[in-house]
Structures are given as structure tokens and as C-alpha cells.
Amino acid sequence: MRRRNFSTLLAGLAGLTACGGGQAKEPARSRKPKMVKIVEFSADGKRLGTVEVERVVKTDEEWKQQLSPLAYKVTRRKGTEIACTGIYDKHYEKGIYRCVCCGTALFSSEHKFNSRTGWPSFFAPIARENIETEADFSFGMYREEVLCKRCGAHLGHVFPDGPPPTNLRYCINSAALVFEKAAP
Numbered sequence: 301m302r303r304r305n306f307s308t309l310l311a312g313l314a315g316l317t318a319c320g321g322g323q324a325k326e327p328a329r330s331r332k333p334k335m336v337k338i339v340e341f342s343a344d345g346k347r348l349g350t351v352e353v354e355r356v357v358k359t360d361e362e363w364k365q366q367l368s369p370l371a372y373k374v375t376r377r378k379g380t381e382i383a384c385t386g387i388y389d390k391h392y393e394k395g396i397y398r399c400v401c402c403g404t405a406l407f408s409s410e411h412k413f414n415s416r417t418g419w420p421s422f423f424a425p426i427a428r429e430n431i432e433t434e435a436d437f438s439f440g441m442y443r444e445e446v447l448c449k450r451c452g453a454h455l456g457h458v459f460p461d462g463p464p465p466t467n468l469r470y471c472i473n474s475a476a477l478v479f480e481k482a483a484p
């Protein structure tokens with residue numbers, strides 16, 4: 301009897317370890333609420349209203365299948381594209397930039413400026429509700445990471461050296477974005 305209990309305990313511990321390992325890999329995801337409120341926009345940047353939608357949660361394998369290798373590395377592995385190589389670095393057409401992972405509207409051409417850094421730069425997100433920021437202490441420095449509110453995609457960082465009116469510079473990877481052109 302005691303022996304069987306011990307086996308059960310061991311099996312239970314093994315199960316806990318397995319679960320614990322899974323959670324340790326993605327701690328932020330499991331703690332977050334299932335629903336998020338975001339603002340929807342048309343291609344010409346018109347605000348369509350706030351909607352409550354389900355957070356987009358996928359496995360690593362699913363993201364790998366959906367995304368290009370570069371988009372996967374940037375958005376799901378917090379990578380950074382090489383400066384001056386992104387397709388939206390010197391892109392100034394009128395329209396909006398959506399999340400490459402989940403389609404959420406993130407930035408507008410109205411807020412884009414030439415920062416001469418080699419990355420697309422915006423002085424504001426299209427709606428504060430559609431992004432979130434987190435402290436990032438990687439590489440021995442403090443930066444504020446910018447993420448998609450709906451799917452947690454890493455987009456880039458925000459720095460306090462941008463132009464008015466916000467004086468912020470959202471330094472974003474082209475690979476995290478998909479441009480939607482406004483109707484002429």
C-alpha cells in the first residue's frame with residue numbers, strides 16, 4: 301500500500317515537472333486573460349470602434365508554419381532585423397501597418413517619420429490599446445519592448461528620443477508588420 305502511494309506520488313511529481321517545464325517556457329502567456337480589448341481600423345486609418353476579441357495563442361510549430369523564418373525569429377523569438385534591410389524602412393505610402401502574426405492594426409503612416417536608424421519609426425502607435433510594453437533588460441541595458449496586444453508578437457522597442465508631439469520613437473521591425481494601403 302505504502303509502495304503504491306509512493307509510485308502515485310512519483311507519477312504526480314513527474315506530471316508536475318512536465319507542466320512546470322511548459323509554463324516556464326512561456327510564463328507570460330499562461331497568466332494573461334483570454335480576452336483582450338483592441339481598436340479596429342480601416343486601411344485609411346479610420347477608427348472603427350473597440351472590440352473584445354480572443355487573445356491569439358499558438359504553438360511554436362504553428363507560428364513556424366504560418367510565418368517566414370525572419371518574421372518568426374523577430375516576432376516569436378524577439379529578434380531584430382538588420383538595419384536598413386526591412387521592406388518598410390523607407391516606405392511612406394498612406395495606409396496602416398498590421399501585425400504579421402494576427403492582423404491587429406498597430407501603426408499608421410500618419411505617425412511614421414524618418415529616424416535615419418534603418419528601422420521603420422513611428423512617434424505613436426495607431427491606438428495605445430493595441431500594443432503593450434514591457435521592461436527589457438537584455439544585452440545589459442534597459443529598453444522598453446513593444447508587443448502586439450492580441451498575440452504577444454515582439455515588434456521592437458520604444459525610446460524617449462522621438463519627435464513631437466509625443467517625443468517617442470517606436471523603433472519597429474518591418475518583419476513584424478504587414479502594410480495595408482489606403483484606398484486612393
Ligand SMILES: [Zn+2]
Nearest residue numbers: 399402448451
Ligand atoms: Zn499580433
